[in-house]
Amino acid sequence: MRMSLTEQILEGNVRAAARLMRDIDDDVAEAWEELKKLYPHTGRAYVIGITGPPGSGKSTLVDRMVEIYRKEGKTVGIVAVDPTSPFTGGAILGDRMRMQRHSTDEGVFIRSLATRGYLGGISRSTHDVIHVMDAMGKDIIIVETVGVGQDEVDIVDTAHTSVVVTVPGLGDEIQIIKAGILEIADIFVINKCEREGTERLEQELRTLMEMAPARQDGWSTPVFKTEATLGKGIFDLVYGVSKHQNRLIESKTLQAKNRLRAKKHFLKLLQNRLLERILDRIEGGTTLDEMLQKLANREANPYAMVEEIMREHLKNNARRDHGRT
Numbered sequence: 001m002r003m004s005l006t007e008q009i010l011e012g013n014v015r016a017a018a019r020l021m022r023d024i025d026d027d028v029a030e031a032w033e034e035l036k037k038l039y040p041h042t043g044r045a046y047v048i049g050i051t052g053p054p055g056s057g058k059s060t061l062v063d064r065m066v067e068i069y070r071k072e073g074k075t076v077g078i079v080a081v082d083p084t085s086p087f088t089g090g091a092i093l094g095d096r097m098r099m100q101r102h103s104t105d106e107g108v109f110i111r112s113l114a115t116r117g118y119l120g121g122i123s124r125s126t127h128d129v130i131h132v133m134d135a136m137g138k139d140i141i142i143v144e145t146v147g148v149g150q151d152e153v154d155i156v157d158t159a160h161t162s163v164v165v166t167v168p169g170l171g172d173e174i175q176i177i178k179a180g181i182l183e184i185a186d187i188f189v190i191n192k193c194e195r196e197g198t199e200r201l202e203q204e205l206r207t208l209m210e211m212a213p214a215r216q217d218g219w220s221t222p223v224f225k226t227e228a229t230l231g232k233g234i235f236d237l238v239y240g241v242s243k244h245q246n247r248l249i250e251s252k253t254l255q256a257k258n259r260l261r262a263k264k265h266f267l268k269l270l271q272n273r274l275l276e277r278i279l280d281r282i283e284g285g286t287t288l289d290e291m292l293q294k295l296a297n298r299e300a301n302p303y304a305m306v307e308e309i310m311r312e313h314l315k316n317n318a319r320r321d322h323g324r325t
């Protein structure tokens with residue numbers, strides 16, 4: 001009998017893993033079944049999120065970090081999330097190039113994800129892909145995402161340790177406050193620290209942090225200065241990540257963190273599944289476009305419409321759904 005994708009992945013078949021990730025991306029129905037089977041084999045990997053503005057050097061940093069983890073004998077999965085926006089177009093290719101030297105290393109698995117439509121959602125497939133890498137046995141999983149809005153905050157929900165990258169000379173201090181980045185950063189990195197303005201930025205970050213309320217886990221967010229192209233400061237950064245990991249364990253907040261991660265993932269799954277199901281049904285009669293048009297023309301009331309959909313499609317069809325997946 002043919003082995004299932006899950007069985008192949010658990011045996012270390014890299015092509016099977018890549019295949020499943022493609023299916024996840026394409027929203028193939030079987031992917032759900034495979035993920036369901038894989039799930040019991042997850043939960044061991046340590047997930048690090050790296051976020052920051054376009055071109056701040058995230059991929060270069062990741063590449064350097066991977067170098068260190070590999071020397072320590074750890075295996076690594078990398079998820080590079082690309083919001084498909086005009087100004088980061090072509091970033092996927094760029095990431096591939098920059099991490100090319102690890103691409104022949106069996107201990108490293110790299111996967112790029114493009115942001116998809118409003119239904120697929122960036123964080124859902126990210127969670128799923130993390131699970132696949134986790135089941136593959138990767139010790140460390142690094143999620144790189146461009147910080148351009150809500151996505152970065154979403155991605156942070158997937159990570160145990162969140163690293164926020166900034167560079168001098170961008171007026172970043174304003175961006176940081178705007179994006180609410182302060183609350184989500186476990187570690188700050190000032191990359192391209194050879195550039196002018198590093199000291200000022202560092203000072204600004206520290207001042208900001210002093211004003212922030214004390215964290216429950218007692219962790220105070222460190223600031224590391226790196227020059228990723230030359231590999232400077234990377235050891236400190238990697239050490240900082242493991243210090244944060246230890247703090248999570250010692251302060252017993254790791255469990256709380258995992259609960260939060262589980263919650264976000266679960267709610268996302270539920271939300272997507274329900275929404276998909278309902279929209280599928282609606283497509284049969286009135287199309288979503290038609291509904292939206294009516295709403296825009298103020299010919300329909302969104303509150304009443306949602307109520308009606310709930311009534312019709314959730315309750316009455318619940319039995320018909322039974323047994324279908």
Ligand SMILES: Nc1nc2c(ncn2[C@@H]2O[C@H](COP(=O)(O)OP(=O)(O)OP(=O)(O)O)[C@@H](O)[C@H]2O)c(=O)[nH]1
Pocket residue numbers: 052053054055056057058059060061088091094098146191192193194226227228229230
């Ligand atoms: N001067 C300088 N350049 C750097 C440093 N780190 C990275 N770069 C350069 O900055 C450019 C962008 O680096 P990436 O690693 O692709 O940045 P990124 O944040 O991953 O970019 P996106 O994924 O496109 O958002 C590249 O040309 C790097 O060589 C640094 O410490 N100093």
Ligand SMILES: [Mg+2]
Pocket residue numbers: 058059060091095144
């Ligand atoms: Mg990148």
